[in-house]
Amino acid sequence: EHLFLNPSKQWYQRRVRGNPVWLNDKAGAFYKAANFPAAVNAYSEAIAISPQLPKLYINRASCYILLHLFEDAVTDCSRALELLTPPVEANRLSRVRCLAKRGSAYCQLQKIDRALDDYRLANKLDPSNESLKKDLNTLEEQSTSQSTLPSDSSRGVQIPA
Numbered sequence: 001e002h003l004f005l006n007p008s009k010q011w012y013q014r015r016v017r018g019n020p021v022w023l024n025d026k027a028g029a030f031y032k033a034a035n036f037p038a039a040v041n042a043y044s045e046a047i048a049i050s051p052q053l054p055k056l057y058i059n060r061a062s063c064y065i066l067l068h069l070f071e072d073a074v075t076d077c078s079r080a081l082e083l084l085t086p087p088v089e090a091n092r093l094s095r096v097r098c099l100a101k102r103g104s105a106y107c108q109l110q111k112i113d114r115a116l117d118d119y120r121l122a123n124k125l126d127p128s129n130e131s132l133k134k135d136l137n138t139l140e141e142q143s144t145s146q147s148t149l150p151s152d153s154s155r156g157v158q159i160p161a
Helices: 009-017 020-032 036-049 054-066 070-083 089-108 112-125 130-143
Strands: 151-153 156-158
Touching (some): 020 036, 020 054, 036 054, 089 130, 112 130
């Protein structure tokens, strides 16, 4: 009768849960609470609805790295980079973030050459990023000895001392 004035609970849940922005926000809350599996599920649901949003893949890749699912992180970062085309100034920092994450995942997979390629490209896109520059220099120094590898954290790429 007046369903549009008093929607059912099921209608509301379908409408809200079918909203990728709501799902992204929900996933972000799970991420902040360190519930990474739940965050992955929410990002995956959002991707199923809006597979063209690169930030969903980038955010899910962060979760995958923290869950030590490095191949999945590489896949998501690669997909996000495909979506971040054409490469323009408006998406430059997203590409930098994505390259750094994928480089970190490659490090954990001991694919040092690929990691160096990603870090170098990220550094080229954002040469004023001192943290990225430091990570790249450390990785280059360590690539010959292949001792300690970079790892990702919620605040970006961190290379243990």
